[in-house]
Amino acid sequence: MTQTARFTDSSCYHAALATLLNATEPDTDPFAVLGNNAATAARLAADGELTFSDPLEPLTSTFTRHGYRLTHHPVRTEADWTRALDTLRSGQAVAIAADAFHLEHYWVGFRTSHALHVVVLEDFDAPSATVRLVDPGEAVFFDGRVPVAQLTPAMCEGDAGQAWMEILPLGTEPTDTGALLDLARQLSGDGGPWLSGTALVRQLQQHLDAYLGVVGSRPRGSAGGAQQDWGPGPRLLLGLWWYHHTLRWLAGHLRTRAADGAFGTGDGPAETVEQASRDLLVVRNLMMRLGAMDENDERFARFRAQLHPRLETTLENLDSAAAALTALAKEQQ
């Protein structure tokens, strides 16, 4: 059996992709690859709605930069799922984004939520028709064999956006050219294909009441149908959750680079990025609470009053980190 490192993380995407990367390239530091990304994955629709792309989109280009191809294969039919199983049979590990409702080991969502949950599969055993399932989620760590038949409904029933993913070496050298400037732009600049971090925070600041109203209309997404059918409130909370993890992993990435001496003697902007990720999580969690609270509750105003200062601090930290990364990029040119 292939031994996969006992890596855990609170983001199932990052945890699973890091584990999959480790199964493919055991010597690669997952923070070096997955953390080299600061994209919000957010876009602003004409009506002011914030929409978030799947976190895999920006990560795909991050993997390419590091010399890997991360491929996302949607599963809409049993034939699509069979292709994932064929890949497993060939000895290659894959990650799957499965409907949590059918994942027996995943107590957080089993029989209660149709949210997507990402885990790693490897070591297909034909005689027993089982596969090794590694769920490196911090709260649910699981590493055991499960019958493939048990996974079929999680991958093939309904339309929750199920998919399988593989990571393959491209055979090209990693290219780090412009990486620091790209990160700076993603934090506070034009943001590339998505809103930059500061643009996202400013949007929240300027239209906070409207977004609180959106969240309050249905604060808890997991109670409803498939993740793809969630309303704008739960999708906003999910998008902010992902961006929090993106920043947290970026902080880890910057610490890794600092340990390699990239920033001289200091930690570089890792601490400011880390703090931005923490404040953003507090904002997101308070928005979720406020969405479920009665406005007459005496705590409502106290919690509401936290949002602007936290967003302001997030803005300052993102700006400061972007400036530091830009300065470092210029030094290195």
Add this chain to the structure above:
Amino acid sequence: MTVTPAGAVRVDLTPHRNSTAFLAAGEAPTDGFDGFGRAFPAEELGAAATLLGLPSGHGHGAPDNVACEGQTIDLAEPLRAGGLRVVGAGSGGTVSELLSLEHDATTPVRVRLSDFLSRQPAFEDTCFAHSSFLYDIGGRPEPGAQPRLWQAEIPLDPPVPCARITLPVNPDMHIMGMWLLPAGPERTEQP
């Protein structure tokens, strides 16, 4: 569980406890740690309950922890603190917040605690207590989860005079116990 060092002064959280994170077997579920009802089984706390100074009705609906909402905790007597020890956990993710130690001046002290459902510490905190199962939403025992209380110890160098402590506004930071570690006598330079 870690033994509290001799001389540590337990901060009396009793008037400020406003949340119920523990649930006893057979009790109706409350908001729990996370507002969804997920709770740490009271029967699995053992001696930790006494060490934390939890109320006798913990697990039966009595508030057992402080969800941080900006409360100010007055100490019985001011002291010169050489360290701060906090036992608690985050809900909805890890928490990293500034607590203000106040006397004539205010000293912000960062306290970082892992999530109550994490199996490993996210920071330099250590496990204070853990349970073999979780009371999940609706009070259902969930053997797949092992909730934990985390302990963070922050040295204060130089020591800080403290008469009261103001907590941050982040209700996802849950504090079950808090101690100040008195600093040694202030040294004066000899000629």
